[in-house]
Amino acid sequence: MSAMWSEGEDALAALFEGLAEEVSSDVLRSAANAGATVIKAEVIARAPRDKGILADNIYQKHIPEASTETSQTYHVSWRKKSRDGESPFYGAWVEYGHWYVPPKPDGITWKRRRVATRAHYVPAHPFLRPAYEAKKGEALAAMQAKLKENVSAILEKHR
Numbered sequence: 001m002s003a004m005w006s007e008g009e010d011a012l013a014a015l016f017e018g019l020a021e022e023v024s025s026d027v028l029r030s031a032a033n034a035g036a037t038v039i040k041a042e043v044i045a046r047a048p049r050d051k052g053i054l055a056d057n058i059y060q061k062h063i064p065e066a067s068t069e070t071s072q073t074y075h076v077s078w079r080k081k082s083r084d085g086e087s088p089f090y091g092a093w094v095e096y097g098h099w100y101v102p103p104k105p106d107g108i109t110w111k112r113r114r115v116a117t118r119a120h121y122v123p124a125h126p127f128l129r130p131a132y133e134a135k136k137g138e139a140l141a142a143m144q145a146k147l148k149e150n151v152s153a154i155l156e157k158h159r
Contacts (some may be wrong), residue, residue, distance in 0.1 A: 027150040034146040035139035036060040036074035042131035054088040097124035
């Protein structure tokens with residue numbers, strides 16, 4: 001009985017060693033992509049829609065330079081230059097707030113302008129950070145589910 005158990009134990013150990021080699025960075029990358037997709041959807045839902053330019057230019061991108069065999073990195077952010085020519089460069093201003101200085105009207109000196117029009121602070125309306133905070137648990141669950149699916153597919157090949 002113990003000899004049979006030893007054979008099964010050795011086979012199981014060999015399976016797990018092979019499994020570690022088969023769980024490549026592609027398996028982890030697809031799991032990380034599942035989490036980034038959840039975050040991206042929430043960021044789009046929370047992005048301001050005054051013109052719709054910012055919400056239309058939210059992206060997620062795999063960053064191979066920051067990724068390794070054991071961790072994969074994705075960025076979710078907004079494009080700084082749009083493909084259609086309209087630029088959502090102001091995304092950081094919306095996220096963090098900014099100072100607004102009104103333009104100088106024609107026919108007025110700079111000194112009178114400084115007195116007449118004061119710069120004022122436009123408060124932040126964050127959408128990226130709250131989206132992450134709201135959906136990080138759901139993103140983690142999506143990554144775990146995708147990883148479980150990928151590992152199950154690998155185990156099915158060994159049956």
